[in-house]
Every structure is written in C-alpha cells, then in structure tokens.
Amino acid sequence: MSQELISGGIAFGSGKAHASLQCPELIDHLSAYKKRVAGNYRAILPEDIRTLPGDGFLVSTKIDGELWFLISYSGNIFFSNPGGKVIFGDLPILKAASHLPDGTIIAGELHVKVDNGRCRVGDLSALISKGAKADLSKLCFAAFDLVKTQESDTQLAYADRLTTLQKLLNSENNLFAVDSQEIDRQQLVDRFSSEVMSGQSEGLIARLPTGLIFKLKPAITIDAVVIAYSSNGEMARSLLLGLMLPDGVMQIFGGCGNLGTDENRKDLLNKLMPLHANSPIRYPSDMGSLFTFVRPQIVVEIKVTDLQADRSDGSPSKSMKVEFKENAWKGLGMASCPRPIHPVLIGIREDKIINVTDIRFQQIADYVSLPDLKSVDEILPTSTIIRREVWSKDSKGLVAIRKLLIWKTNKQAHDDGYPNFVVHWTDYSPGRASPLDKEVKLAQDEASANALAEAMVSENIKKGWEKLA
Numbered sequence: 001m002s003q004e005l006i007s008g009g010i011a012f013g014s015g016k017a018h019a020s021l022q023c024p025e026l027i028d029h030l031s032a033y034k035k036r037v038a039g040n041y042r043a044i045l046p047e048d049i050r051t052l053p054g055d056g057f058l059v060s061t062k063i064d065g066e067l068w069f070l071i072s073y074s075g076n077i078f079f080s081n082p083g084g085k086v087i088f089g090d091l092p093i094l095k096a097a098s099h100l101p102d103g104t105i106i107a108g109e110l111h112v113k114v115d116n117g118r119c120r121v122g123d124l125s126a127l128i129s130k131g132a133k134a135d136l137s138k139l140c141f142a143a144f145d146l147v148k149t150q151e152s153d154t155q156l157a158y159a160d161r162l163t164t165l166q167k168l169l170n171s172e173n174n175l176f177a178v179d180s181q182e183i184d185r186q187q188l189v190d191r192f193s194s195e196v197m198s199g200q201s202e203g204l205i206a207r208l209p210t211g212l213i214f215k216l217k218p219a220i221t222i223d224a225v226v227i228a229y230s231s232n233g234e235m236a237r238s239l240l241l242g243l244m245l246p247d248g249v250m251q252i253f254g255g256c257g258n259l260g261t262d263e264n265r266k267d268l269l270n271k272l273m274p275l276h277a278n279s280p281i282r283y284p285s286d287m288g289s290l291f292t293f294v295r296p297q298i299v300v301e302i303k304v305t306d307l308q309a310d311r312s313d314g315s316p317s318k319s320m321k322v323e324f325k326e327n328a329w330k331g332l333g334m335a336s337c338p339r340p341i342h343p344v345l346i347g348i349r350e351d352k353i354i355n356v357t358d359i360r361f362q363q364i365a366d367y368v369s370l371p372d373l374k375s376v377d378e379i380l381p382t383s384t385i386i387r388r389e390v391w392s393k394d395s396k397g398l399v400a401i402r403k404l405l406i407w408k409t410n411k412q413a414h415d416d417g418y419p420n421f422v423v424h425w426t427d428y429s430p431g432r433a434s435p436l437d438k439e440v441k442l443a444q445d446e447a448s449a450n451a452l453a454e455a456m457v458s459e460n461i462k463k464g465w466e467k468l469a
Contacts, residue, residue: 005076006086013136015089017128023073027084030069033107033147034082043215043305043341046197049189054208057188058159060180061195062203062215063142064121065111070141070175072100079110079141087128093139096175100168101149108143113174118201121368140174144205158207180207192216219303220367222340223352224253225359226298227322227329228283228291229272233434235265236272239300239345240283240291242322243361244354249332251361252319255285256302256343264345271298271348279329281322282424284440293329299352299359302345307338309368338368381410383422386446387453391465400429402460406449421449425456 009019021027044052068079068087077097078088087110088094100106112123119140127134146161146168156164166177183191188206195201196218203217227250228240238257242250259265272294279293310316319337323330352358387406392399403426409419419442427437439456443449 005074006078006088009086009088011132012087012089012128013091013132013134015087015091015094015136017087019086019088021080021084021086026071026073026080027082029105029148030080030082030084033069033105034067037107037145037213040211041213041215043217045219045305046189046192046216049192049216050185052185052188052206052208052214053210053212055185057183057185057206057208058162058180059183059188059191059204059206060144060178061201062205062217063109063111063178064119064202065109065140065142066121066124068108068110068141069147070097070100070104070106070108070143072097072102072104075102091136091139093136093141093174096173097169103148104146104168105148106143106165106168107145107147108141108178111140111142113138113140118199122365137174141176143169143175143177158211178205188216215306217306219305220307220364221301221303221346222253222363223299223301223349223359225250225296225354226272226294226300227252227296227324228279228293229268230285230287230289230291231269234269235262236268237265237287237289238285238291239268240285241300241302241340241343242296242359243363244356244359245321245361246356248356250296250322250324251335251337252283252322253337254319254340254343255291256300256340256345257286258342258344260345277324277327277329281320281329281331282422282440283320289438290440295327296324296354299349299354300345301347301349302340302343304340304343306341307364307367308341309336309338338364383407383409383411386421387450388469389457389467390469391461391467393465395431398430400427400431402427402465404453404456406453408446420444421446423449423452423456425460427460 005022006019007022009016066081068081071078071080077094077100078086080086110124111119112127114123127138143165146165162177162180169175169177171177192204196203203215206214206216224241224243226239227242230237236259238255240255241253243253244250259268275294275297277293277295281293283291285291308317316336317339318334321332321335323332385405385407387404389404391402405424407422409422421443423441423443425439429435441452443452
C-alpha cells in the first residue's frame with residue numbers, strides 16, 4: 001500500500017485497521033456521499049408502513065453493520081469509512097475485489113458473519129479489537145450502491161446502479177451485493193412480519209422511485225432519567241434525558257418533545273417544578289429556550305424509531321457527561337453518544353429507580369457502534385463576554401427587562417461539540433402569563449453573532465424602552 005495514500009494502522013489479521021487515508025479529495029467525496037444519501041433516509045415504524053407513499057418498493061434486508069466504502073484507487077484495494085479510517089492489506093475479502101476497475105467506489109455495510117442469530121453493529125469493532133488474531137473469514141461486505149465508476153460519478157437510476165453492482169461483484173464469498181426485490185405494500189407488511197419481527201434481521205430498506213429511502217425497524221424503547229425540562233409556564237414543552245454510565249456518571253442522551261396530551265404535559269410540569277436543582281450548565285432546547293435542571297428522580301420510558309451514532313460528515317455524535325452532587329449539576333466534558341430519532345414519551349416508570357441497571361447507558365449498545373465512551377477530561381477555556389446590553393420599561397407600575405448577551409465560547413478548537421459564539425436574549429415581563437422568555441442562537445463568527453443580535457434588538461426594542469447598560 002502506498003504510504004502517500006495510507007498512513008498508520010494496527011494489525012488486523014494479516015492486514016491493518018485504524019489506518020488513515022491521506023487523500024483529502026477522496027475523503028471529501030466519501031463524506032459528500034454520506035451527507036447526500038443520509039438526507040434521503042427516513043426512519044419509520046412497522047405500524048406506519050401503510051402511510052408510505054405509492055405502492056411499489058425496491059426492498060432489501062437491512063444489515064446491522066457500519067457504512068464503509070470498498071475502493072479501487074491508484075492500483076490499491078481497501079475499505080474506508082466516511083471519515084477516512086482505512087482497513088487494508090492482505091485480507092481475503094479485498095483479494096476477492098482485486099478485479100475492480102481503478103476509480104471504483106462502492107458503498108456498503110461492513111459487518112461480521114455470526115454462527116447463531118443475526119449480526120450486530122458492535123460485532124465489527126469487537127472483531128477489529130482482536131488485532132492479529134482476528135478471524136478474517138468472518139468479515140463481510142454487503143454492497144448496496146455504486147458511488148463512482150472509472151469514467152465518472154454514476155448518474156444511473158438506483159435499480160440500474162444495483163444491476164451494475166451485482167455484475168461487478170458476482171456475489172463471491174463474503175463480498176456481495178444486497179438482494180433487492182420489487183414488492184407491493186401488502187408484501188412489504190408480510191415480509192416485515194416474517195423476517196424482522198421473527199428476529200432474522202434488524203429491519204428492511206424500502207426505496208421509492210422518487211429517491212426517498214425508508215428504514216423499517218421495530219421501535220426501540222429506552223428507560224432514562226429526566227435531568228431537565230422546558231415549559232411555557234403552564235405545561236412541560238420538552239424533557240432532557242440522561243443515561244447512567246457504569247461509573248455512576250450521567251450522559252445527556254437527548255431531548256424529547258412528544259409528551260402526549262396537554263393534561264400529560266401539565267402533570268409532568270407539576271411533578272418536575274418542585275425538583276429544581278442548581279446548574280451552571282446552559283443547555284438550549286430545540287425551541288431555543290433553556291432547559292431548567294432538576295434533581296434526577298423521575299424515570300421515563302421513551303420510544304424511538306432509530307439511534308444516530310454519527311453526524312452527516314462521519315464524525316461521532318457527542319453529548320455532555322454530567323454529575324449531580326450537593327443538589328447541583330456539574331459538566332464533565334463531552335463523550336460519544338448517539339442521538340434519539342423521533343423520541344416519544346410512553347410514560348413515567350414508577351417501578352424504576354436511579355441506578356446503573358434501570359437507566360444504564362448500555363441499553364443502546366446493541367443498536368450502535370460506540371468506539372469511544374471516554375469523556376474529554378481536559379479543562380476547557382472559559383467563555384468571554386463580548387457584548388451585553390440591558391433595557392427596562394415601566395408599565396403600570398411593573399418593570400419589564402430585556403437583555404442581550406453575546407459570548408465567545410473559546411472551546412470549539414478543543415471540542416467541536418461547542419459553537420464559536422452564543423447569542424442569548426432574555427425577555428422578562430411580570431404582567432405576562434409566562435413572565436420569563438429566553439431565546440438562544442448560535443453563530444460561527446463574531447460578525448454573524450452581531451447580525452443575529454441586531455435583528456433581536458430591532459424586533460424587540462421599540463419606543464418606551466430605556467437602555468440601562
């Protein structure tokens with residue numbers, strides 16, 4: 001393998017894994033494909049199959065592996081993931097692909113053959129971790145798309161790309177193209193019942209002629225602790241949920257805004273308000289308001305359609321690790337954590353308590369690959385306030401306050417989970433049903449932050465407001 005193209009790596013059977021691709025243009029091409037294709041995927045639950053548009057689908061089995069690319073480039077055959085991590089060398093599965101024309105890029109699921117049951121996404125990292133002793137006969141690649149040919153990026157319809165792909169690979173040994181069939185809606189329902197609900201596979205992939213791709217999987221249920229909430233003063237708007245790591249530290253799992261009826265939301269708010277806890281952490285909800293942190297006492301069950309372990313550019317999804325001590329929350333840095341997709345609250349689990357069993361982080365380990373559960377332990381730089389303005393207005397003896405704050409986080413160079421700039425608007429009007437409103441916006445540079453701020457000022461500061469600072 002050319003050292004100009006690949007660097008580093010550790011032993012993986014007779015080859016190497018965890019090597020780095022040294023071709024920015026090629027990495028950009030892989031990343032762009034992931035972004036483009038990921039934008040066409042939709043997760044859907046079995047009870048919603050009948051809501052799919054149309055009545056003709058190209059359906060294949062969803063294999064529980066990782067997205068990798070089989071690449072023939074400059075006389076070399078290797079695997080790369082969207083972030084440029086490479087597997088190469090004297091591997092039987094790569095020898096089977098030695099006939100591919102130079103310039104070919106094929107997308108597929110890199111996975112592991114198992115003796116009993118179905119493969120799991122975690123099996124791949126487990127196999128790689130065995131190093132030189134890894135059994136390479138278990139490594140499989142299920143190709144599902146032809147990304148690039150020797151001549152140019154392919155613009156063929158998917159069915160034609162798949163036909164070309166099947167001819168290229170010949171389905172030999174552990175290297176094969178997925179088997180797709182054209183079926184109608186009822187056949188899709190029947191196949192899901194017989195194949196997925198029986199446990200034979202993780203799910204199904206259904207492609208529409210329009211280019212949309214649906215992932216059909218059973219719902220995933222997770223027990224998590226409520227660590228914060230947002231509200232409109234009368235009812236809960238959303239919950240911020242956490243899972244517990246083996247060492248007892250919490251990991252922020254994500255928000256859930258689908259909380260059921262108004263009565264359910266009012267009941268949740270009544271339960272959460274007395275649990276208020278101190279927190280220096282400022283965590284915005286999807287609506288822009290800041291979460292109010294509470295003592296970790298309420299366990300809820302949620303249902304999600306999927307878990308997303310990485311972002312569209314291939315980098316891992318991260319969230320903050322937090323610790324609750326002396327009635328206060330403390331941030332402990334960022335760590336890898338998948339995001340819940342379409343979370344829905346099922347209800348409060350009165351039978352669950354806050355421990356490493358009932359709300360364990362490992363509930364999600366079977367669904368996603370978790371390469372790094374360690375937090376970023378370095379002490380991050382403190383933020384710098386770059387703009388602060390306050391206005392007041394007296395109306396019928398009640399004083400309203402509006403405040404603008406912009407700060408530079410100084411943290412993005414250390415951890416890309418942080419934005420560069422934060423714009424925060426506070427609106428306190430004691431005469432309103434909901435006295436305190438907050439809005440948070442993020443910006444990548446100071447000019448953009450100030451532009452957002454000016455728009456807030458223009459919209460909210462009219463005649464009668466007096467500037468205090």
